[in-house]
Amino acid sequence: xILQVENPVVEVHDLTVSYDRKPVLWGVDLTLPAGALVxxxxxxxxxxxxxxxxxxxxxxxxxxxxxxxxxxxxxxRKRISYVPQRESVDWDFPASVFDVVLMGRYGKLGFFNRPxxxxxxxAMEALQKVGMQAYAERQISQLSGGQQQRVFLARALAxxxxxxxxxxxxxxxxxxxxxxxIELLRTMRDEGKTVVVVHHDLQSAAAYFNWVILLNMRLVAxxxxxxxxxxxxxxxxxxxxxTVLSKVGDLLRKQEFPSREA
Amino acid sequence: xxxxxxxFSFTDANVRYVTIGSVLLASSSAVVGxxxxxxxxxxxxxxxxxxxxxxxxxxxxxxxxxNPLILLLGAFITGWLSLVxxxxxxxxxxxxEDTAIGLVLSVFFGIGILLLTSIQHSGxxxxxxxxxxxxxxxxxxxxxxxxxxxxxxxxxxxCTIVFYKELMLLCFDEAYAHTIGYPVRALELLLTTLTVFAxxxxxxxxxxxxxxxxxxxxxxxxxxxxxxxxxxxxLAALMGAFSGMAGAFVSYTAPAMPTGPWIVLIxxxxxxxxxAFAPGKGWVSRMWKQRRNKSRVLEENxxxxxxxxxxxxxxxxxxxxITDIMERRQIPKRAISRxxxxxxxxxYVQKDRQSWxxxxxxxxxxxxxxRLHRLWELYLTQFLELASDHVHEDAETIEHxxxxxxxxxLMQELEYPVLDPHNNRIP
Numbered sequence: 001x002i003l004q005v006e007n008p009v010v011e012v013h014d015l016t017v018s019y020d021r022k023p024v025l026w027g028v029d030l031t032l033p034a035g036a037l038v039x040x041x042x043x044x045x046x047x048x049x050x051x052x053x054x055x056x057x058x059x060x061x062x063x064x065x066x067x068x069x070x071x072x073x074x075x076x077r078k079r080i081s082y083v084p085q086r087e088s089v090d091w092d093f094p095a096s097v098f099d100v101v102l103m104g105r106y107g108k109l110g111f112f113n114r115p116x117x118x119x120x121x122x123a124m125e126a127l128q129k130v131g132m133q134a135y136a137e138r139q140i141s142q143l144s145g146g147q148q149q150r151v152f153l154a155r156a157l158a159x160x161x162x163x164x165x166x167x168x169x170x171x172x173x174x175x176x177x178x179x180x181x182i183e184l185l186r187t188m189r190d191e192g193k194t195v196v197v198v199h200h201d202l203q204s205a206a207a208y209f210n211w212v213i214l215l216n217m218r219l220v221a222x223x224x225x226x227x228x229x230x231x232x233x234x235x236x237x238x239x240x241x242x243t244v245l246s247k248v249g250d251l252l253r254k255q256e257f258p259s260r261e262a
Numbered sequence: 263x264x265x266x267x268x269x270f271s272f273t274d275a276n277v278r279y280v281t282i283g284s285v286l287l288a289s290s291s292a293v294v295g296x297x298x299x300x301x302x303x304x305x306x307x308x309x310x311x312x313x314x315x316x317x318x319x320x321x322x323x324x325x326x327x328x329n330p331l332i333l334l335l336g337a338f339i340t341g342w343l344s345l346v347x348x349x350x351x352x353x354x355x356x357x358x359e360d361t362a363i364g365l366v367l368s369v370f371f372g373i374g375i376l377l378l379t380s381i382q383h384s385g386x387x388x389x390x391x392x393x394x395x396x397x398x399x400x401x402x403x404x405x406x407x408x409x410x411x412x413x414x415x416x417x418x419x420x421c422t423i424v425f426y427k428e429l430m431l432l433c434f435d436e437a438y439a440h441t442i443g444y445p446v447r448a449l450e451l452l453l454t455t456l457t458v459f460a461x462x463x464x465x466x467x468x469x470x471x472x473x474x475x476x477x478x479x480x481x482x483x484x485x486x487x488x489x490x491x492x493x494x495x496x497l498a499a500l501m502g503a504f505s506g507m508a509g510a511f512v513s514y515t516a517p518a519m520p521t522g523p524w525i526v527l528i529x530x531x532x533x534x535x536x537x538a539f540a541p542g543k544g545w546v547s548r549m550w551k552q553r554r555n556k557s558r559v560l561e562e563n564x565x566x567x568x569x570x571x572x573x574x575x576x577x578x579x580x581x582x583x584i585t586d587i588m589e590r591r592q593i594p595k596r597a598i599s600r601x602x603x604x605x606x607x608x609x610y611v612q613k614d615r616q617s618w619x620x621x622x623x624x625x626x627x628x629x630x631x632x633r634l635h636r637l638w639e640l641y642l643t644q645f646l647e648l649a650s651d652h653v654h655e656d657a658e659t660i661e662h663x664x665x666x667x668x669x670x671x672l673m674q675e676l677e678y679p680v681l682d683p684h685n686n687r688i689p
Contacts, residue, residue, distance in 0.1 A: 056441050
């Protein structure tokens with residue numbers, strides 16, 4: 001069940017990504033419609049984060065390409081926003097909440113320019129949207145996990161992008177934060193933005209997303225939630241790894257073999 | 263004293279030069295070091311510092327002069343090369359970065375020493391003074407050298423100001439920087455280049471061996487005082503500048519004293535002081551906090567015991583002896599009288615000859631501790647499914663740290679209970 005759409009905002013074409021020559025994603029080929037709240041779902045080690053990182057051009061791809069708004073990502077960076085995993089940075093960094101959210105404006109500012117009044121307003125507005133305006137001057141080292149996540153979200157919002165890619169925004173946050181975030185994401189979707197979220201909780205997936213990508217080293221399904229979250233497809237996703245696939249991957253790494261003939 | 267006024271009047275041109283040089287070199291490397299520290303690449307500076315030596319020697323061998331620009335160029339090339347090699351080793355092999363740094367550092371330094379020794383035995387008269395690069399020679403910071411190095415140091419400072427926002431983002435969240443279209447590789451290159459330059463000018467003052475201290479120590483010390491990056495940069499620069507000046511002063515008053523090592527010693531002293539006395543993070547303030555906690559626990563335990571002594575007959579304000587308290591709870595006698603005296607000063611107990619009694623406030627506070635203790639015991643049995651004989655120890659600690667807001671919340675969740683798990687009334 002892999003549904004391709006007309007005029008996609010995101011097009012992933014035959015994407016293979018490897019770590020140390022071992023492919024962790026095999027031939028992913030999918031398209032996403034505009035204005036969708038998309039969940040990327042699969043077991044641990046399925047390559048969910050890898051997919052997002054590859055789309056954001058943070059990882060080298062072994063083969064395939066990605067187009068966003070029918071352009072290479074380098075051309076449309078200003079319209080894309082990324083929320084990395086909370087643990088990917090050291091929160092004991094000497095900065096305030098506001099400093100971090102303001103980083104969301106750096107892309108628009110360009111080199112040498114200092115943030116203008118309008119940028120500061122935008123950052124404050126973003127903080128308001130995630131309910132953290134009272135924490136603007138707080139040191140980031142003093143935040144709880146849920147608050148850190150909101151700060152990252154606010155930074156992405158400050159970018160005013162059209163597509164958002166979020167890596168596990170619900171990991172380690174409390175229920176209140178999770179509810180607040182999903183409300184926010186729904187509003188964004190209703191404004192016509194596309195939001196792609198890596199998510200590990202199958203229970204809430206059906207309620208949260210209107211488009212779901214099932215992943216386990218390869219693409220199992222991509223389509224509207226009600227058509228994708230079926231018993232059969234979930235069993236295919238969670239029913240263990242394809243042993244042949246991972247054995248071949250191991251071979252490629254051991255033999256130092258390229259995943260495509262040069 | 264006259265040394266002091268003489269030095270700080272800066273009438274002696276030599277003093278002026280050496281001081282300006284030391285201050286500029288120390289503060290510029292301190293500022294660059296802040297970013298290295300925050301990028302968690304503190305050791306890289308050390309590798310560069312050692313790798314600079316073969317460059318200096320080669321530049322001298324090829325040119326035959328000690329022109330600072332040429333030596334600087336040679337230093338820059340090998341310093342830079344060492345970083346490239348570290349990068350290549352880490353990305354192309356299974357060797358981790360720390361191992362790669364160790365390898366590169368020793369190989370480059372070994373070659374440097376080899377070249378230096380062979381130059382020294384070549385009989386070339388012009389070579390004298392080249393060994394100063396090992397431990398530095400701030401006193402030689404005069405004339406053309408001073409101008410070259412000062413200009414580079416100033417450029418470093420300007421660069422960090424101009425690229426402040428870019429460097430900050432690079433250090434905090436490299437991946438994000440990439441996704442908003444920052445040329446991350448170029449920025450890395452910039453920071454690397456700044457580090458190499460800081461090292462290259464710094465070794466004039468402190469030498470290759472001690473250079474790492476100039477990069478990292480002020481940054482680490484400044485980090486203890488502030489949570490604001492701008493302030494951290496300014497503090498590190500000031501600490502660097504101060505140690506530079508102090509180092510110059512020491513070697514002025516005692517000419518046998520080398521400037522570079524003194525600069526490093528002084529900045530290290532500043533760092534140690536920071537680790538010890540910085541508010542919040544320093545160990546003195548942490549020890550202070552622990553002491554305060556300990557005395558608070560003692561006081562509250564005493565109030566609790568005195569409250570409990572009054573519980574059977576509801577006679578909370580009867581006088582008690584120290585032995586009454588000791589029967590109830592094993593606290594050393596000296597600690598009891600120390601705690602009681604403190605409580606008296608604070609107005610929670612009164613003393614009447616050899617016996618003590620609670621005041622109204624003392625009774626209230628004692629009651630609160632007892633209440634918190636029993637509430638917590640109840641909470642543990644109800645929400646954590648612990649057996650009622652397993653909860654006392656835990657409650658002994660928790661009773662001292664629960665805030666009024668948490669207390670409210672506890673009451674709510676337990677639905678305003680009356681009895682604790684041991685069937686004692688919750689006051």
